[in-house]
Amino acid sequence: MINIWEVNETNKMIEHENLDVRTITLGISLLDCIDTDLAKVNENIYRKITTVAKDLVKVGKEIENKYCIPIVNKRISITPISLIGASACKTPEDYVTIAKTLDDAAREVGVNFIGGYSALVSKGMTKSDELLIRSIPQALAETEYICSSVNVGSTKTGINMDAVRLMGDVILQAAEYTKENDSLGCAKLVVLCNAPDDNPFMAGAFHGVTEADAIINVGVSGPGVVKTALEKVRGENFEVLCETIKKTAFKVTRVGQLVAQEASRKLGIPFGIIDLSLAPTPAIGDSVAEILEEIGLEYAGAPGTTAALALLNDQVKKGGVMASSYVGGLSGAFIPVSEDQGMIDAVTAGALSLEKLEAMTCVCSVGLDMIAIPGDTRATTISGIIADEMAIGMINQKTTAVRIIPVIGKGVGETVEFGGLLGYAPIMPVNKYSCDAFVNRGGRIPAPIHSFKN
Template sequence: MISIDEVGQTNDMIDRERLDVRTITMGISLLDCVSGDVDMLCRNIHRKVVSLAGDLVRTGEEISQEYGIPIVNKRITVTPISLVAAGACHTVSDYVTVARALDRTAQEVGVNFIGGFSALVSKSMTPAERLLIQSLPEALSRTERVCASVNVGSTRTGIDMDAVALMGRVIRSLAQATAETDSSGCTKLVVFCNAPDDNPFMAGGFHGVTEGDAVINVGVSGPGVVRTAVETARGMSFDQLCETIKRTAFKITRMGQLVAQEASRRLGVPFGIVDLSLAPTPAVGDSVGEVLRAMGLEEVGAPGTTAALAILNDQVKKGGVMASSYVGGLSGAFIPVSEDQAMIEATSQGGLTIEKLEAMTCVCSVGLDMIPIPGDTPSETIAGIIADEAAIGMVNQKTTAVRVIPVAGKGVGERAEFGGLMGGGPVIPVNTRSCADFVNRGGRIPAPIHSFKN
């Protein structure tokens, strides 16, 4: 049982250290919405989402008020649309119609985002999956709340380089389609390797086919709380530092467990997982980078940064798994550049490069996240960045992802602004040496030898 006393212990964290529940996300299966007609498919999706999630926002607000816990976002994830819409969508325009129906439905129920305009193509693409991917520039530029993801690789199957090359072109096209808002459409698109089925965070959330009909997943966040705790451990040994982070992560996750159980009970939807990722925002004091500095680094990107991040990620997980009956999603520490004030400062000063960020992704949750890059970056270079990150995930049996924003019309050092939680930051350089001949070989990078386990 989780007592109200435990919630009371978090009051200072909420009031002074920006502790919050980042999202309550309802996952909804759309497999029973399948139809051969696009209009009927859209009606079926609308009916099911509204029937299950119609009270999601109100319930989240009630829990927030009753317990005094900020709940920042209420969101929905759905079954990957490439699976649901394959029988009805035969053109790019058909998929755009579905995306717009999802957007209207999300607006009606009042959620911040709806995730799952997605395709899972880690081995190869069906014609329907290829069409969905090709629809992404128009679909995401013509909607406000729809988020998309494409899984291009896994440890078991390897990396679909045809899909990787296509995603490089799609990201470039989406950047151009939303040029008037600093290519903000790219903030709603993630390219994964080893994507999880139960991720409550956007833009990569979708309701996996291994899930039930509906589920409540909660994402907690508390980089400010962890930073305050780490500052009390200055000068202490690594043993004491790790213990401090673990104890703090335990308290944060217990709060998330309470919110998840309450939301599940009130909505009549099973509890799924708590994702205990440290998810920063552009606000000062709500930064994973500041945690790393409190651990003893002069600046993010300094020698020792990857080791410090490895400690943080591991101890957050160790503390969190003891506090919740089910921990899942991504769970760890995010390093989204434009959403983290300390990361923004480090990239502005040239101390944090995309190569260092790639090294850091080997030990953190997800990967190269929310990184503004020059608008004239070739699609093959973007594909090469995706391939590198997917290879890290494939070989190391972890989730990795890429969410880069080639900001149309802007170059290195110019600032991009995406607004809200998406933040903004300086455009950072990428390696200009060509990888076009490598990316355009086509086919699939085979799975690593250690994937053959059964």
């Protein structure tokens, strides 16, 4: 049982250490919206979302006011749209009409983002999947709230290299379509391996087909809280360090549990999971990189960074699972560049490269996240970066992702400003050597031997 004493204990964290509930995400199944008539599909989708989510923002604000806990975002995730539009959509433009309907519904209910303009193609693409994927650049350019994701690999199925190759082209097209806004469309597009069905965080959120008709998932974040706790044990051994992170993660998760239960009760929608991911913001003191520095590194990227991040991720998970029976989603530490001032400083100092970030993704929550690269980067090079990251996820049986932004018209040494929670980023150099022959082989990389566990 959670009581008000536990909430009061966290007041200092909220007021001084940037603790927040990053998101309440309402997952909505759209399977009952399927129809052969496109106009009917759009009508069904709009009605379902605006009905189920009509009170989401209001309830979120009520919980904020009652407990004085900041809830930064109220979001919606939906069934992957390639499934919903399969019977009605015959062209990419047909899918764009659904994107605009989703955008209208998100605007009507007042949420920050809606995720699930997605396709799941880890083993192969249907015609519907390919049409949706090809529609993504236009859909992101012509909407405001839509987030898109494509799952191209898994430990069980291997990596769909045809989809990986296509996503290199799609990312460059999305960058070109939104070049007047520093290629911002790519900030709402993520390529995944082992995508979870219950992730509340954008841009990778979608409502999995195994989920209930509607579900409440909550994402909690508190890198500033962890850093402050570690400052009090500076110089202590690893046992003390790990215990401190674990206990702090426990307290943070309890806040999320309270918010999730309240939202579930008020909305009359079942509670799904708590995602305890240390998701940074551009705010000073709200940085995962600064936690790594507090552990003992001069900059994120220094020798020892991967070990420190592994330690952090593991202790966060251990603390979280003791605080809630339903920890899910990703739960660990995000390492986006543009959203983390410490990461930006490390890149600027020359301590952190794209290759070191890739190594760090072996042990963190997700992957290469919010990384700006030169706008003249080849599509095949982007596909090669995606393939590398998908392989890490496939072999290590974990979720990995790529959210990379080729900024049209800008190069290494320049900076791109995204604004808000997306922050700003220095343009990072990319390996100049070609992987064209590798990427253009086509087909599928098989699942690893340890996937056969039946």
